[in-house]
Amino acid sequence: AQKITQTQPGMFVQEKEAVTLDCTYDTSDPSYGLFWYKQPSSGEMIFLIYQGSYDQQNATEGRYSLNFQKARKSANLVISASQLGDSAMYFCAMREEIGFQKLVFGTGTRLLVSP
Amino acid sequence: NAGVTQTPKFRILKIGQSMTLQCAQDMNHNYMYWYRQDPGMGLKLIYYSVGAGITDKGEVPNGYNVSRSTTEDFPLRLELAAPSQTSVYFCASSYSRDRGGQPQHFGDGTRLSIL
Numbered sequence: 001a002q003k004i005t006q007t008q009p010g011m012f013v014q015e016k017e018a019v020t021l022d023c024t025y026d027t028s029d030p031s032y033g034l035f036w037y038k039q040p041s042s043g044e045m046i047f048l049i050y051q052g053s054y055d056q057q058n059a060t061e062g063r064y065s066l067n068f069q070k071a072r073k074s075a076n077l078v079i080s081a082s083q084l085g086d087s088a089m090y091f092c093a094m095r096e097e098i099g100f101q102k103l104v105f106g107t108g109t110r111l112l113v114s115p
Numbered sequence: 116n117a118g119v120t121q122t123p124k125f126r127i128l129k130i131g132q133s134m135t136l137q138c139a140q141d142m143n144h145n146y147m148y149w150y151r152q153d154p155g156m157g158l159k160l161i162y163y164s165v166g167a168g169i170t171d172k173g174e175v176p177n178g179y180n181v182s183r184s185t186t187e188d189f190p191l192r193l194e195l196a197a198p199s200q201t202s203v204y205f206c207a208s209s210y211s212r213d214r215g216g217q218p219q220h221f222g223d224g225t226r227l228s229i230l
Contacts, residue, residue, distance in 0.1 A: 004157075035218055045158075045205060045221035091157055102173070103148075103207075103219060105157030 002027045004092050006106035013082045014114055020067070021077040021109045023092030031097040034075040036066065039089040039108070048090075051075060053097070082113045117141050121206050121222035128196040128229050136191040136225050138206030145211045147189040148173075148219065149181065151202040158205060164189055165211070196229045203227070 003026040013019040025034065036048040051059045051066045059066040067076040079086055092106045122137045140147065145166050150158035160173030164183040178200055180192040189208075193200060203226050207219040 037221075043203065043226075044223045045207075047218040047220070050218060093157075102160055102163070103158075105159075107155070107157050 002029070002032075002094055002096060002102075002104045004094050004104055004106035006092055006109050008109045009107075010110045010112065012112050012114065013079075015084060016081055018078060018080045019082055019111065021079070021090050021092075021111065023075045023077065023106060025073050025075060025092075025094050027073075027094060027096070029096050033095040033097055034066070034068070035093045035095065035103070036064070036075075036077045037091045037093060038086075039091060041088070045091075049077070079111075084113050084115065087111060087113045119206055119208055119220050119222035121204075121225050123225060124223065125226045126228070128193075128227065130196060130198065130229060132196050133192070133194050134196070136193075136204055136206075136227070138189045138191065138222060139187050140189075140206075140208040140220070141187065142208060142220065143186065144208035144220070145186070146209045146219075147183065148207045148209075149179070149189070149191045150205045150207065151175065151200075152205060152224075153202050161191065161204075193227075198229045201227060201229045 005024045032053045034051045038046045049061045049064045051068045063080045065078045089108045091108045093103045119140045148163045149161040152158045159175050162181040164170045170181050203224045205224050206222045209219040210217045
């Protein structure tokens with residue numbers, strides 16, 4: 001069965017610094033996708049970044065990058081130059097690419113960015 | 116761009132009452148999903164649909180029903196509301212797996228309290 005583990009319930013970072021949010025996963029499927037979503041206090045789920053299991057390079061989207069280490073089964077999110085608006089819950093999720101594309105979510109990490 | 120629209124945004128029900136949570140998407144997505152998010156937790160899949168007329172159970176389907184008569188709409192029905200169904204409900208949609216890294220797009224959620 002697929003499983004996502006986020007071991008950091010909360011993280012603090014100062015504005016303009018970089019922060020890494022951890023995510024490890026477990027699956028027996030050879031083909032899968034990894035996603036990060038942001039959930040601000042207003043509650044909506046915002047897609048940030050995607051990494052495919054066969055992608056050779058780490059994904060990047062603006063200030064977001066995904067540190068993908070396949071052998072370690074980790075997919076950490078790196079936010080560079082943190083901004084106050086980055087304060088939110090962050091969820092790591094995995095999607096099986098074989099069969100139905102169910103998303104399995106971790107329990108999330110709450111990030112607080114201080115001035 | 117409307118994306119995924121959920122109604123209502125908030126609702127309070129009495130134990131034993133019934134209601135339907137509405138979800139509509141205008142992106143011509145094949146796949147649609149219903150999740151629930153309990154406090155401090157990630158999202159759990161309730162039901163999903165891979166196309167009009169085709170639905171299946173997710174991880175936590177008990178107490179819910181769905182239908183999918185059109186590509187656009189995917190309502191979630193609670194027949195006999197119970198306090199354990201107090202949660203935030205998210206509807207999401209996506210293309211089929213042929214689109215690779217396309218993410219699921221989420222609605223803004225329905226906050227439901229059962230008293």
